Amino acid sequence: MSKELKSSTPTDSEIVFGILNNSESAIKRLYAAYFPMVMQLIINNSGTEDDAKDIYQEAIIVLYNKIKKGDFELSSKLKTFIYSVCRRLWLKRLSQMNRYGGDLKDFQDYSPVDDEIEQHNERDIQFTKMQGALQLLGEPCKTIIEDFYINNRSMQEICESFGYTNADNAKTQKYKCLQRLKKLFFQQK
Amino acid sequence: MRDEQLLDVIERYLNSEMNADERKAFELLRKENADIDSRVIEHQQFTGLLKQYGERVELENRLNAIHQEIDVHAIAEEVTVHPSWIIQLWRNHHSKISVAASIAIFAVLGTLFFTGYLSNSSTYTELRRKVDILNRSNINLTKSITDIRSRNNTSARITTPDKYRGTGFAITSGGLIATNYHVISDADSVYVQNASGKSFKAKVLYYEAKNDIAILKITDTSFKGLGAIPYTLKRSESDLAENVYTYGYPQDSPVYGDGRVTSSNGLNGDSIDYQISVPINPGNSGGPLLDGKGNIVGIVKAKQTQLEGVHFAIKSSVLLNAIENIPADSLNRKPNLNTKNTLSGLTRTQQIKKLQNYVFMVKVYAKN
Numbered sequence: 001m002s003k004e005l006k007s008s009t010p011t012d013s014e015i016v017f018g019i020l021n022n023s024e025s026a027i028k029r030l031y032a033a034y035f036p037m038v039m040q041l042i043i044n045n046s047g048t049e050d051d052a053k054d055i056y057q058e059a060i061i062v063l064y065n066k067i068k069k070g071d072f073e074l075s076s077k078l079k080t081f082i083y084s085v086c087r088r089l090w091l092k093r094l095s096q097m098n099r100y101g102g103d104l105k106d107f108q109d110y111s112p113v114d115d116e117i118e119q120h121n122e123r124d125i126q127f128t129k130m131q132g133a134l135q136l137l138g139e140p141c142k143t144i145i146e147d148f149y150i151n152n153r154s155m156q157e158i159c160e161s162f163g164y165t166n167a168d169n170a171k172t173q174k175y176k177c178l179q180r181l182k183k184l185f186f187q188q189k
Numbered sequence: 190m191r192d193e194q195l196l197d198v199i200e201r202y203l204n205s206e207m208n209a210d211e212r213k214a215f216e217l218l219r220k221e222n223a224d225i226d227s228r229v230i231e232h233q234q235f236t237g238l239l240k241q242y243g244e245r246v247e248l249e250n251r252l253n254a255i256h257q258e259i260d261v262h263a264i265a266e267e268v269t270v271h272p273s274w275i276i277q278l279w280r281n282h283h284s285k286i287s288v289a290a291s292i293a294i295f296a297v298l299g300t301l302f303f304t305g306y307l308s309n310s311s312t313y314t315e316l317r318r319k320v321d322i323l324n325r326s327n328i329n330l331t332k333s334i335t336d337i338r339s340r341n342n343t344s345a346r347i348t349t350p351d352k353y354r355g356t357g358f359a360i361t362s363g364g365l366i367a368t369n370y371h372v373i374s375d376a377d378s379v380y381v382q383n384a385s386g387k388s389f390k391a392k393v394l395y396y397e398a399k400n401d402i403a404i405l406k407i408t409d410t411s412f413k414g415l416g417a418i419p420y421t422l423k424r425s426e427s428d429l430a431e432n433v434y435t436y437g438y439p440q441d442s443p444v445y446g447d448g449r450v451t452s453s454n455g456l457n458g459d460s461i462d463y464q465i466s467v468p469i470n471p472g473n474s475g476g477p478l479l480d481g482k483g484n485i486v487g488i489v490k491a492k493q494t495q496l497e498g499v500h501f502a503i504k505s506s507v508l509l510n511a512i513e514n515i516p517a518d519s520l521n522r523k524p525n526l527n528t529k530n531t532l533s534g535l536t537r538t539q540q541i542k543k544l545q546n547y548v549f550m551v552k553v554y555a556k557n
Contacts, residue, residue: 035259126242
């Protein structure tokens, strides 16, 4: 019974509300529901299984952010949205690889999703820069920054795990780390 | 205020860790000091980006974890469109296949071309006789001699040689003669010569190039008319294997040949022709094809050069149609076709004797 439920396609509203409520199973079901469709698109247009995974996950992220931002309209179908985003991303990937032969074998209807892709790309560039900056930052700064700003750990906890004698020292260290991170981030082209 | 302290304050402000008074004071400071205000905004944006980055990394990890649980290979196998083996073969090898195909086409066309299959004319020849070159040069020689003589003797007549020869046969006693269009197609002038060697000037009265039929009319003033035509034109189609014969001028003296109707269709199934086994040669074109009772069943026309005994004759019904199609204004009156066959009871030799006065050598004079 539970298996059957899992394999059946969830309704669009189930997914949207599930994601808004941070439901782990909603993402899981969403992921399982449309992966074959995207796999079909990529595999049959000179892509590999790994390409399919990359493209699909990117599309899920686009959808996730759109839903989280609250501007996903239920009037458009999730399936069409995912397919369109994947199609667009794959076309871009193909042309980057100079392998785009001019026509794509389509399996579904699709709609224009240029705005979403545009936003996603801008954001992606920022994230790549951030990733690069964090990498260059090195330890222990990277962990301190991640713990404080991303994982929401308190200064007290950080102070203990790094063995700083008092919170002020840790704060000073964190301040220096942040300044360096900003510098690295804005230096990147 | 030192930078580090300022940052601390900003963070406490952004994280809502200030009490109401402190908050009010800071907001006032922010309003007054644009520098601090921009620092607040910048910090807010940067930490926001950092946070989002963290969320993104986390989401990616989650998705990767979900992906691990999926049987990717099974799905890939399931959704791959497997084109049929022939399409796969084409996709993998189309360049080689194309090259092979073009070579094959070239080879076939080349073979056909060199064996002469493509040129129709090489297997099918119309049987007018081109008077041969040796003969011609001989005559030219004679002519120049005559030319030289004529300077001394103006009464000598200059003769130009005829270029093509064919055969024709009378269809009315008034001097209408049927022959092939291809015999007279290049003609400047046409003469017909009877069995006793007398030539008469004739003109082309009517022709149907498509059916390869021409009707000549003897216009020569010395022509006194023929006796009653001994044969009739057969309207119905002859049967397969019917005994037929022809009589004509493939050379200077008349030649008889007989055979049978071997097919009721001509070259490539052309229904206006018979295929016959009567031996014919250049010069026979336009000659009559008769059956045993002395009815004209066709006009000898052509042969296939690559096959022995494949010859063609136009059906007499086509000739009858052509006679009916002669425009009325080119004749004084409608051609009076003979309806009484006087050959039917005779033996073949007797038939030929009667026939010979009505079969003519057609001599065609042309410039080139």
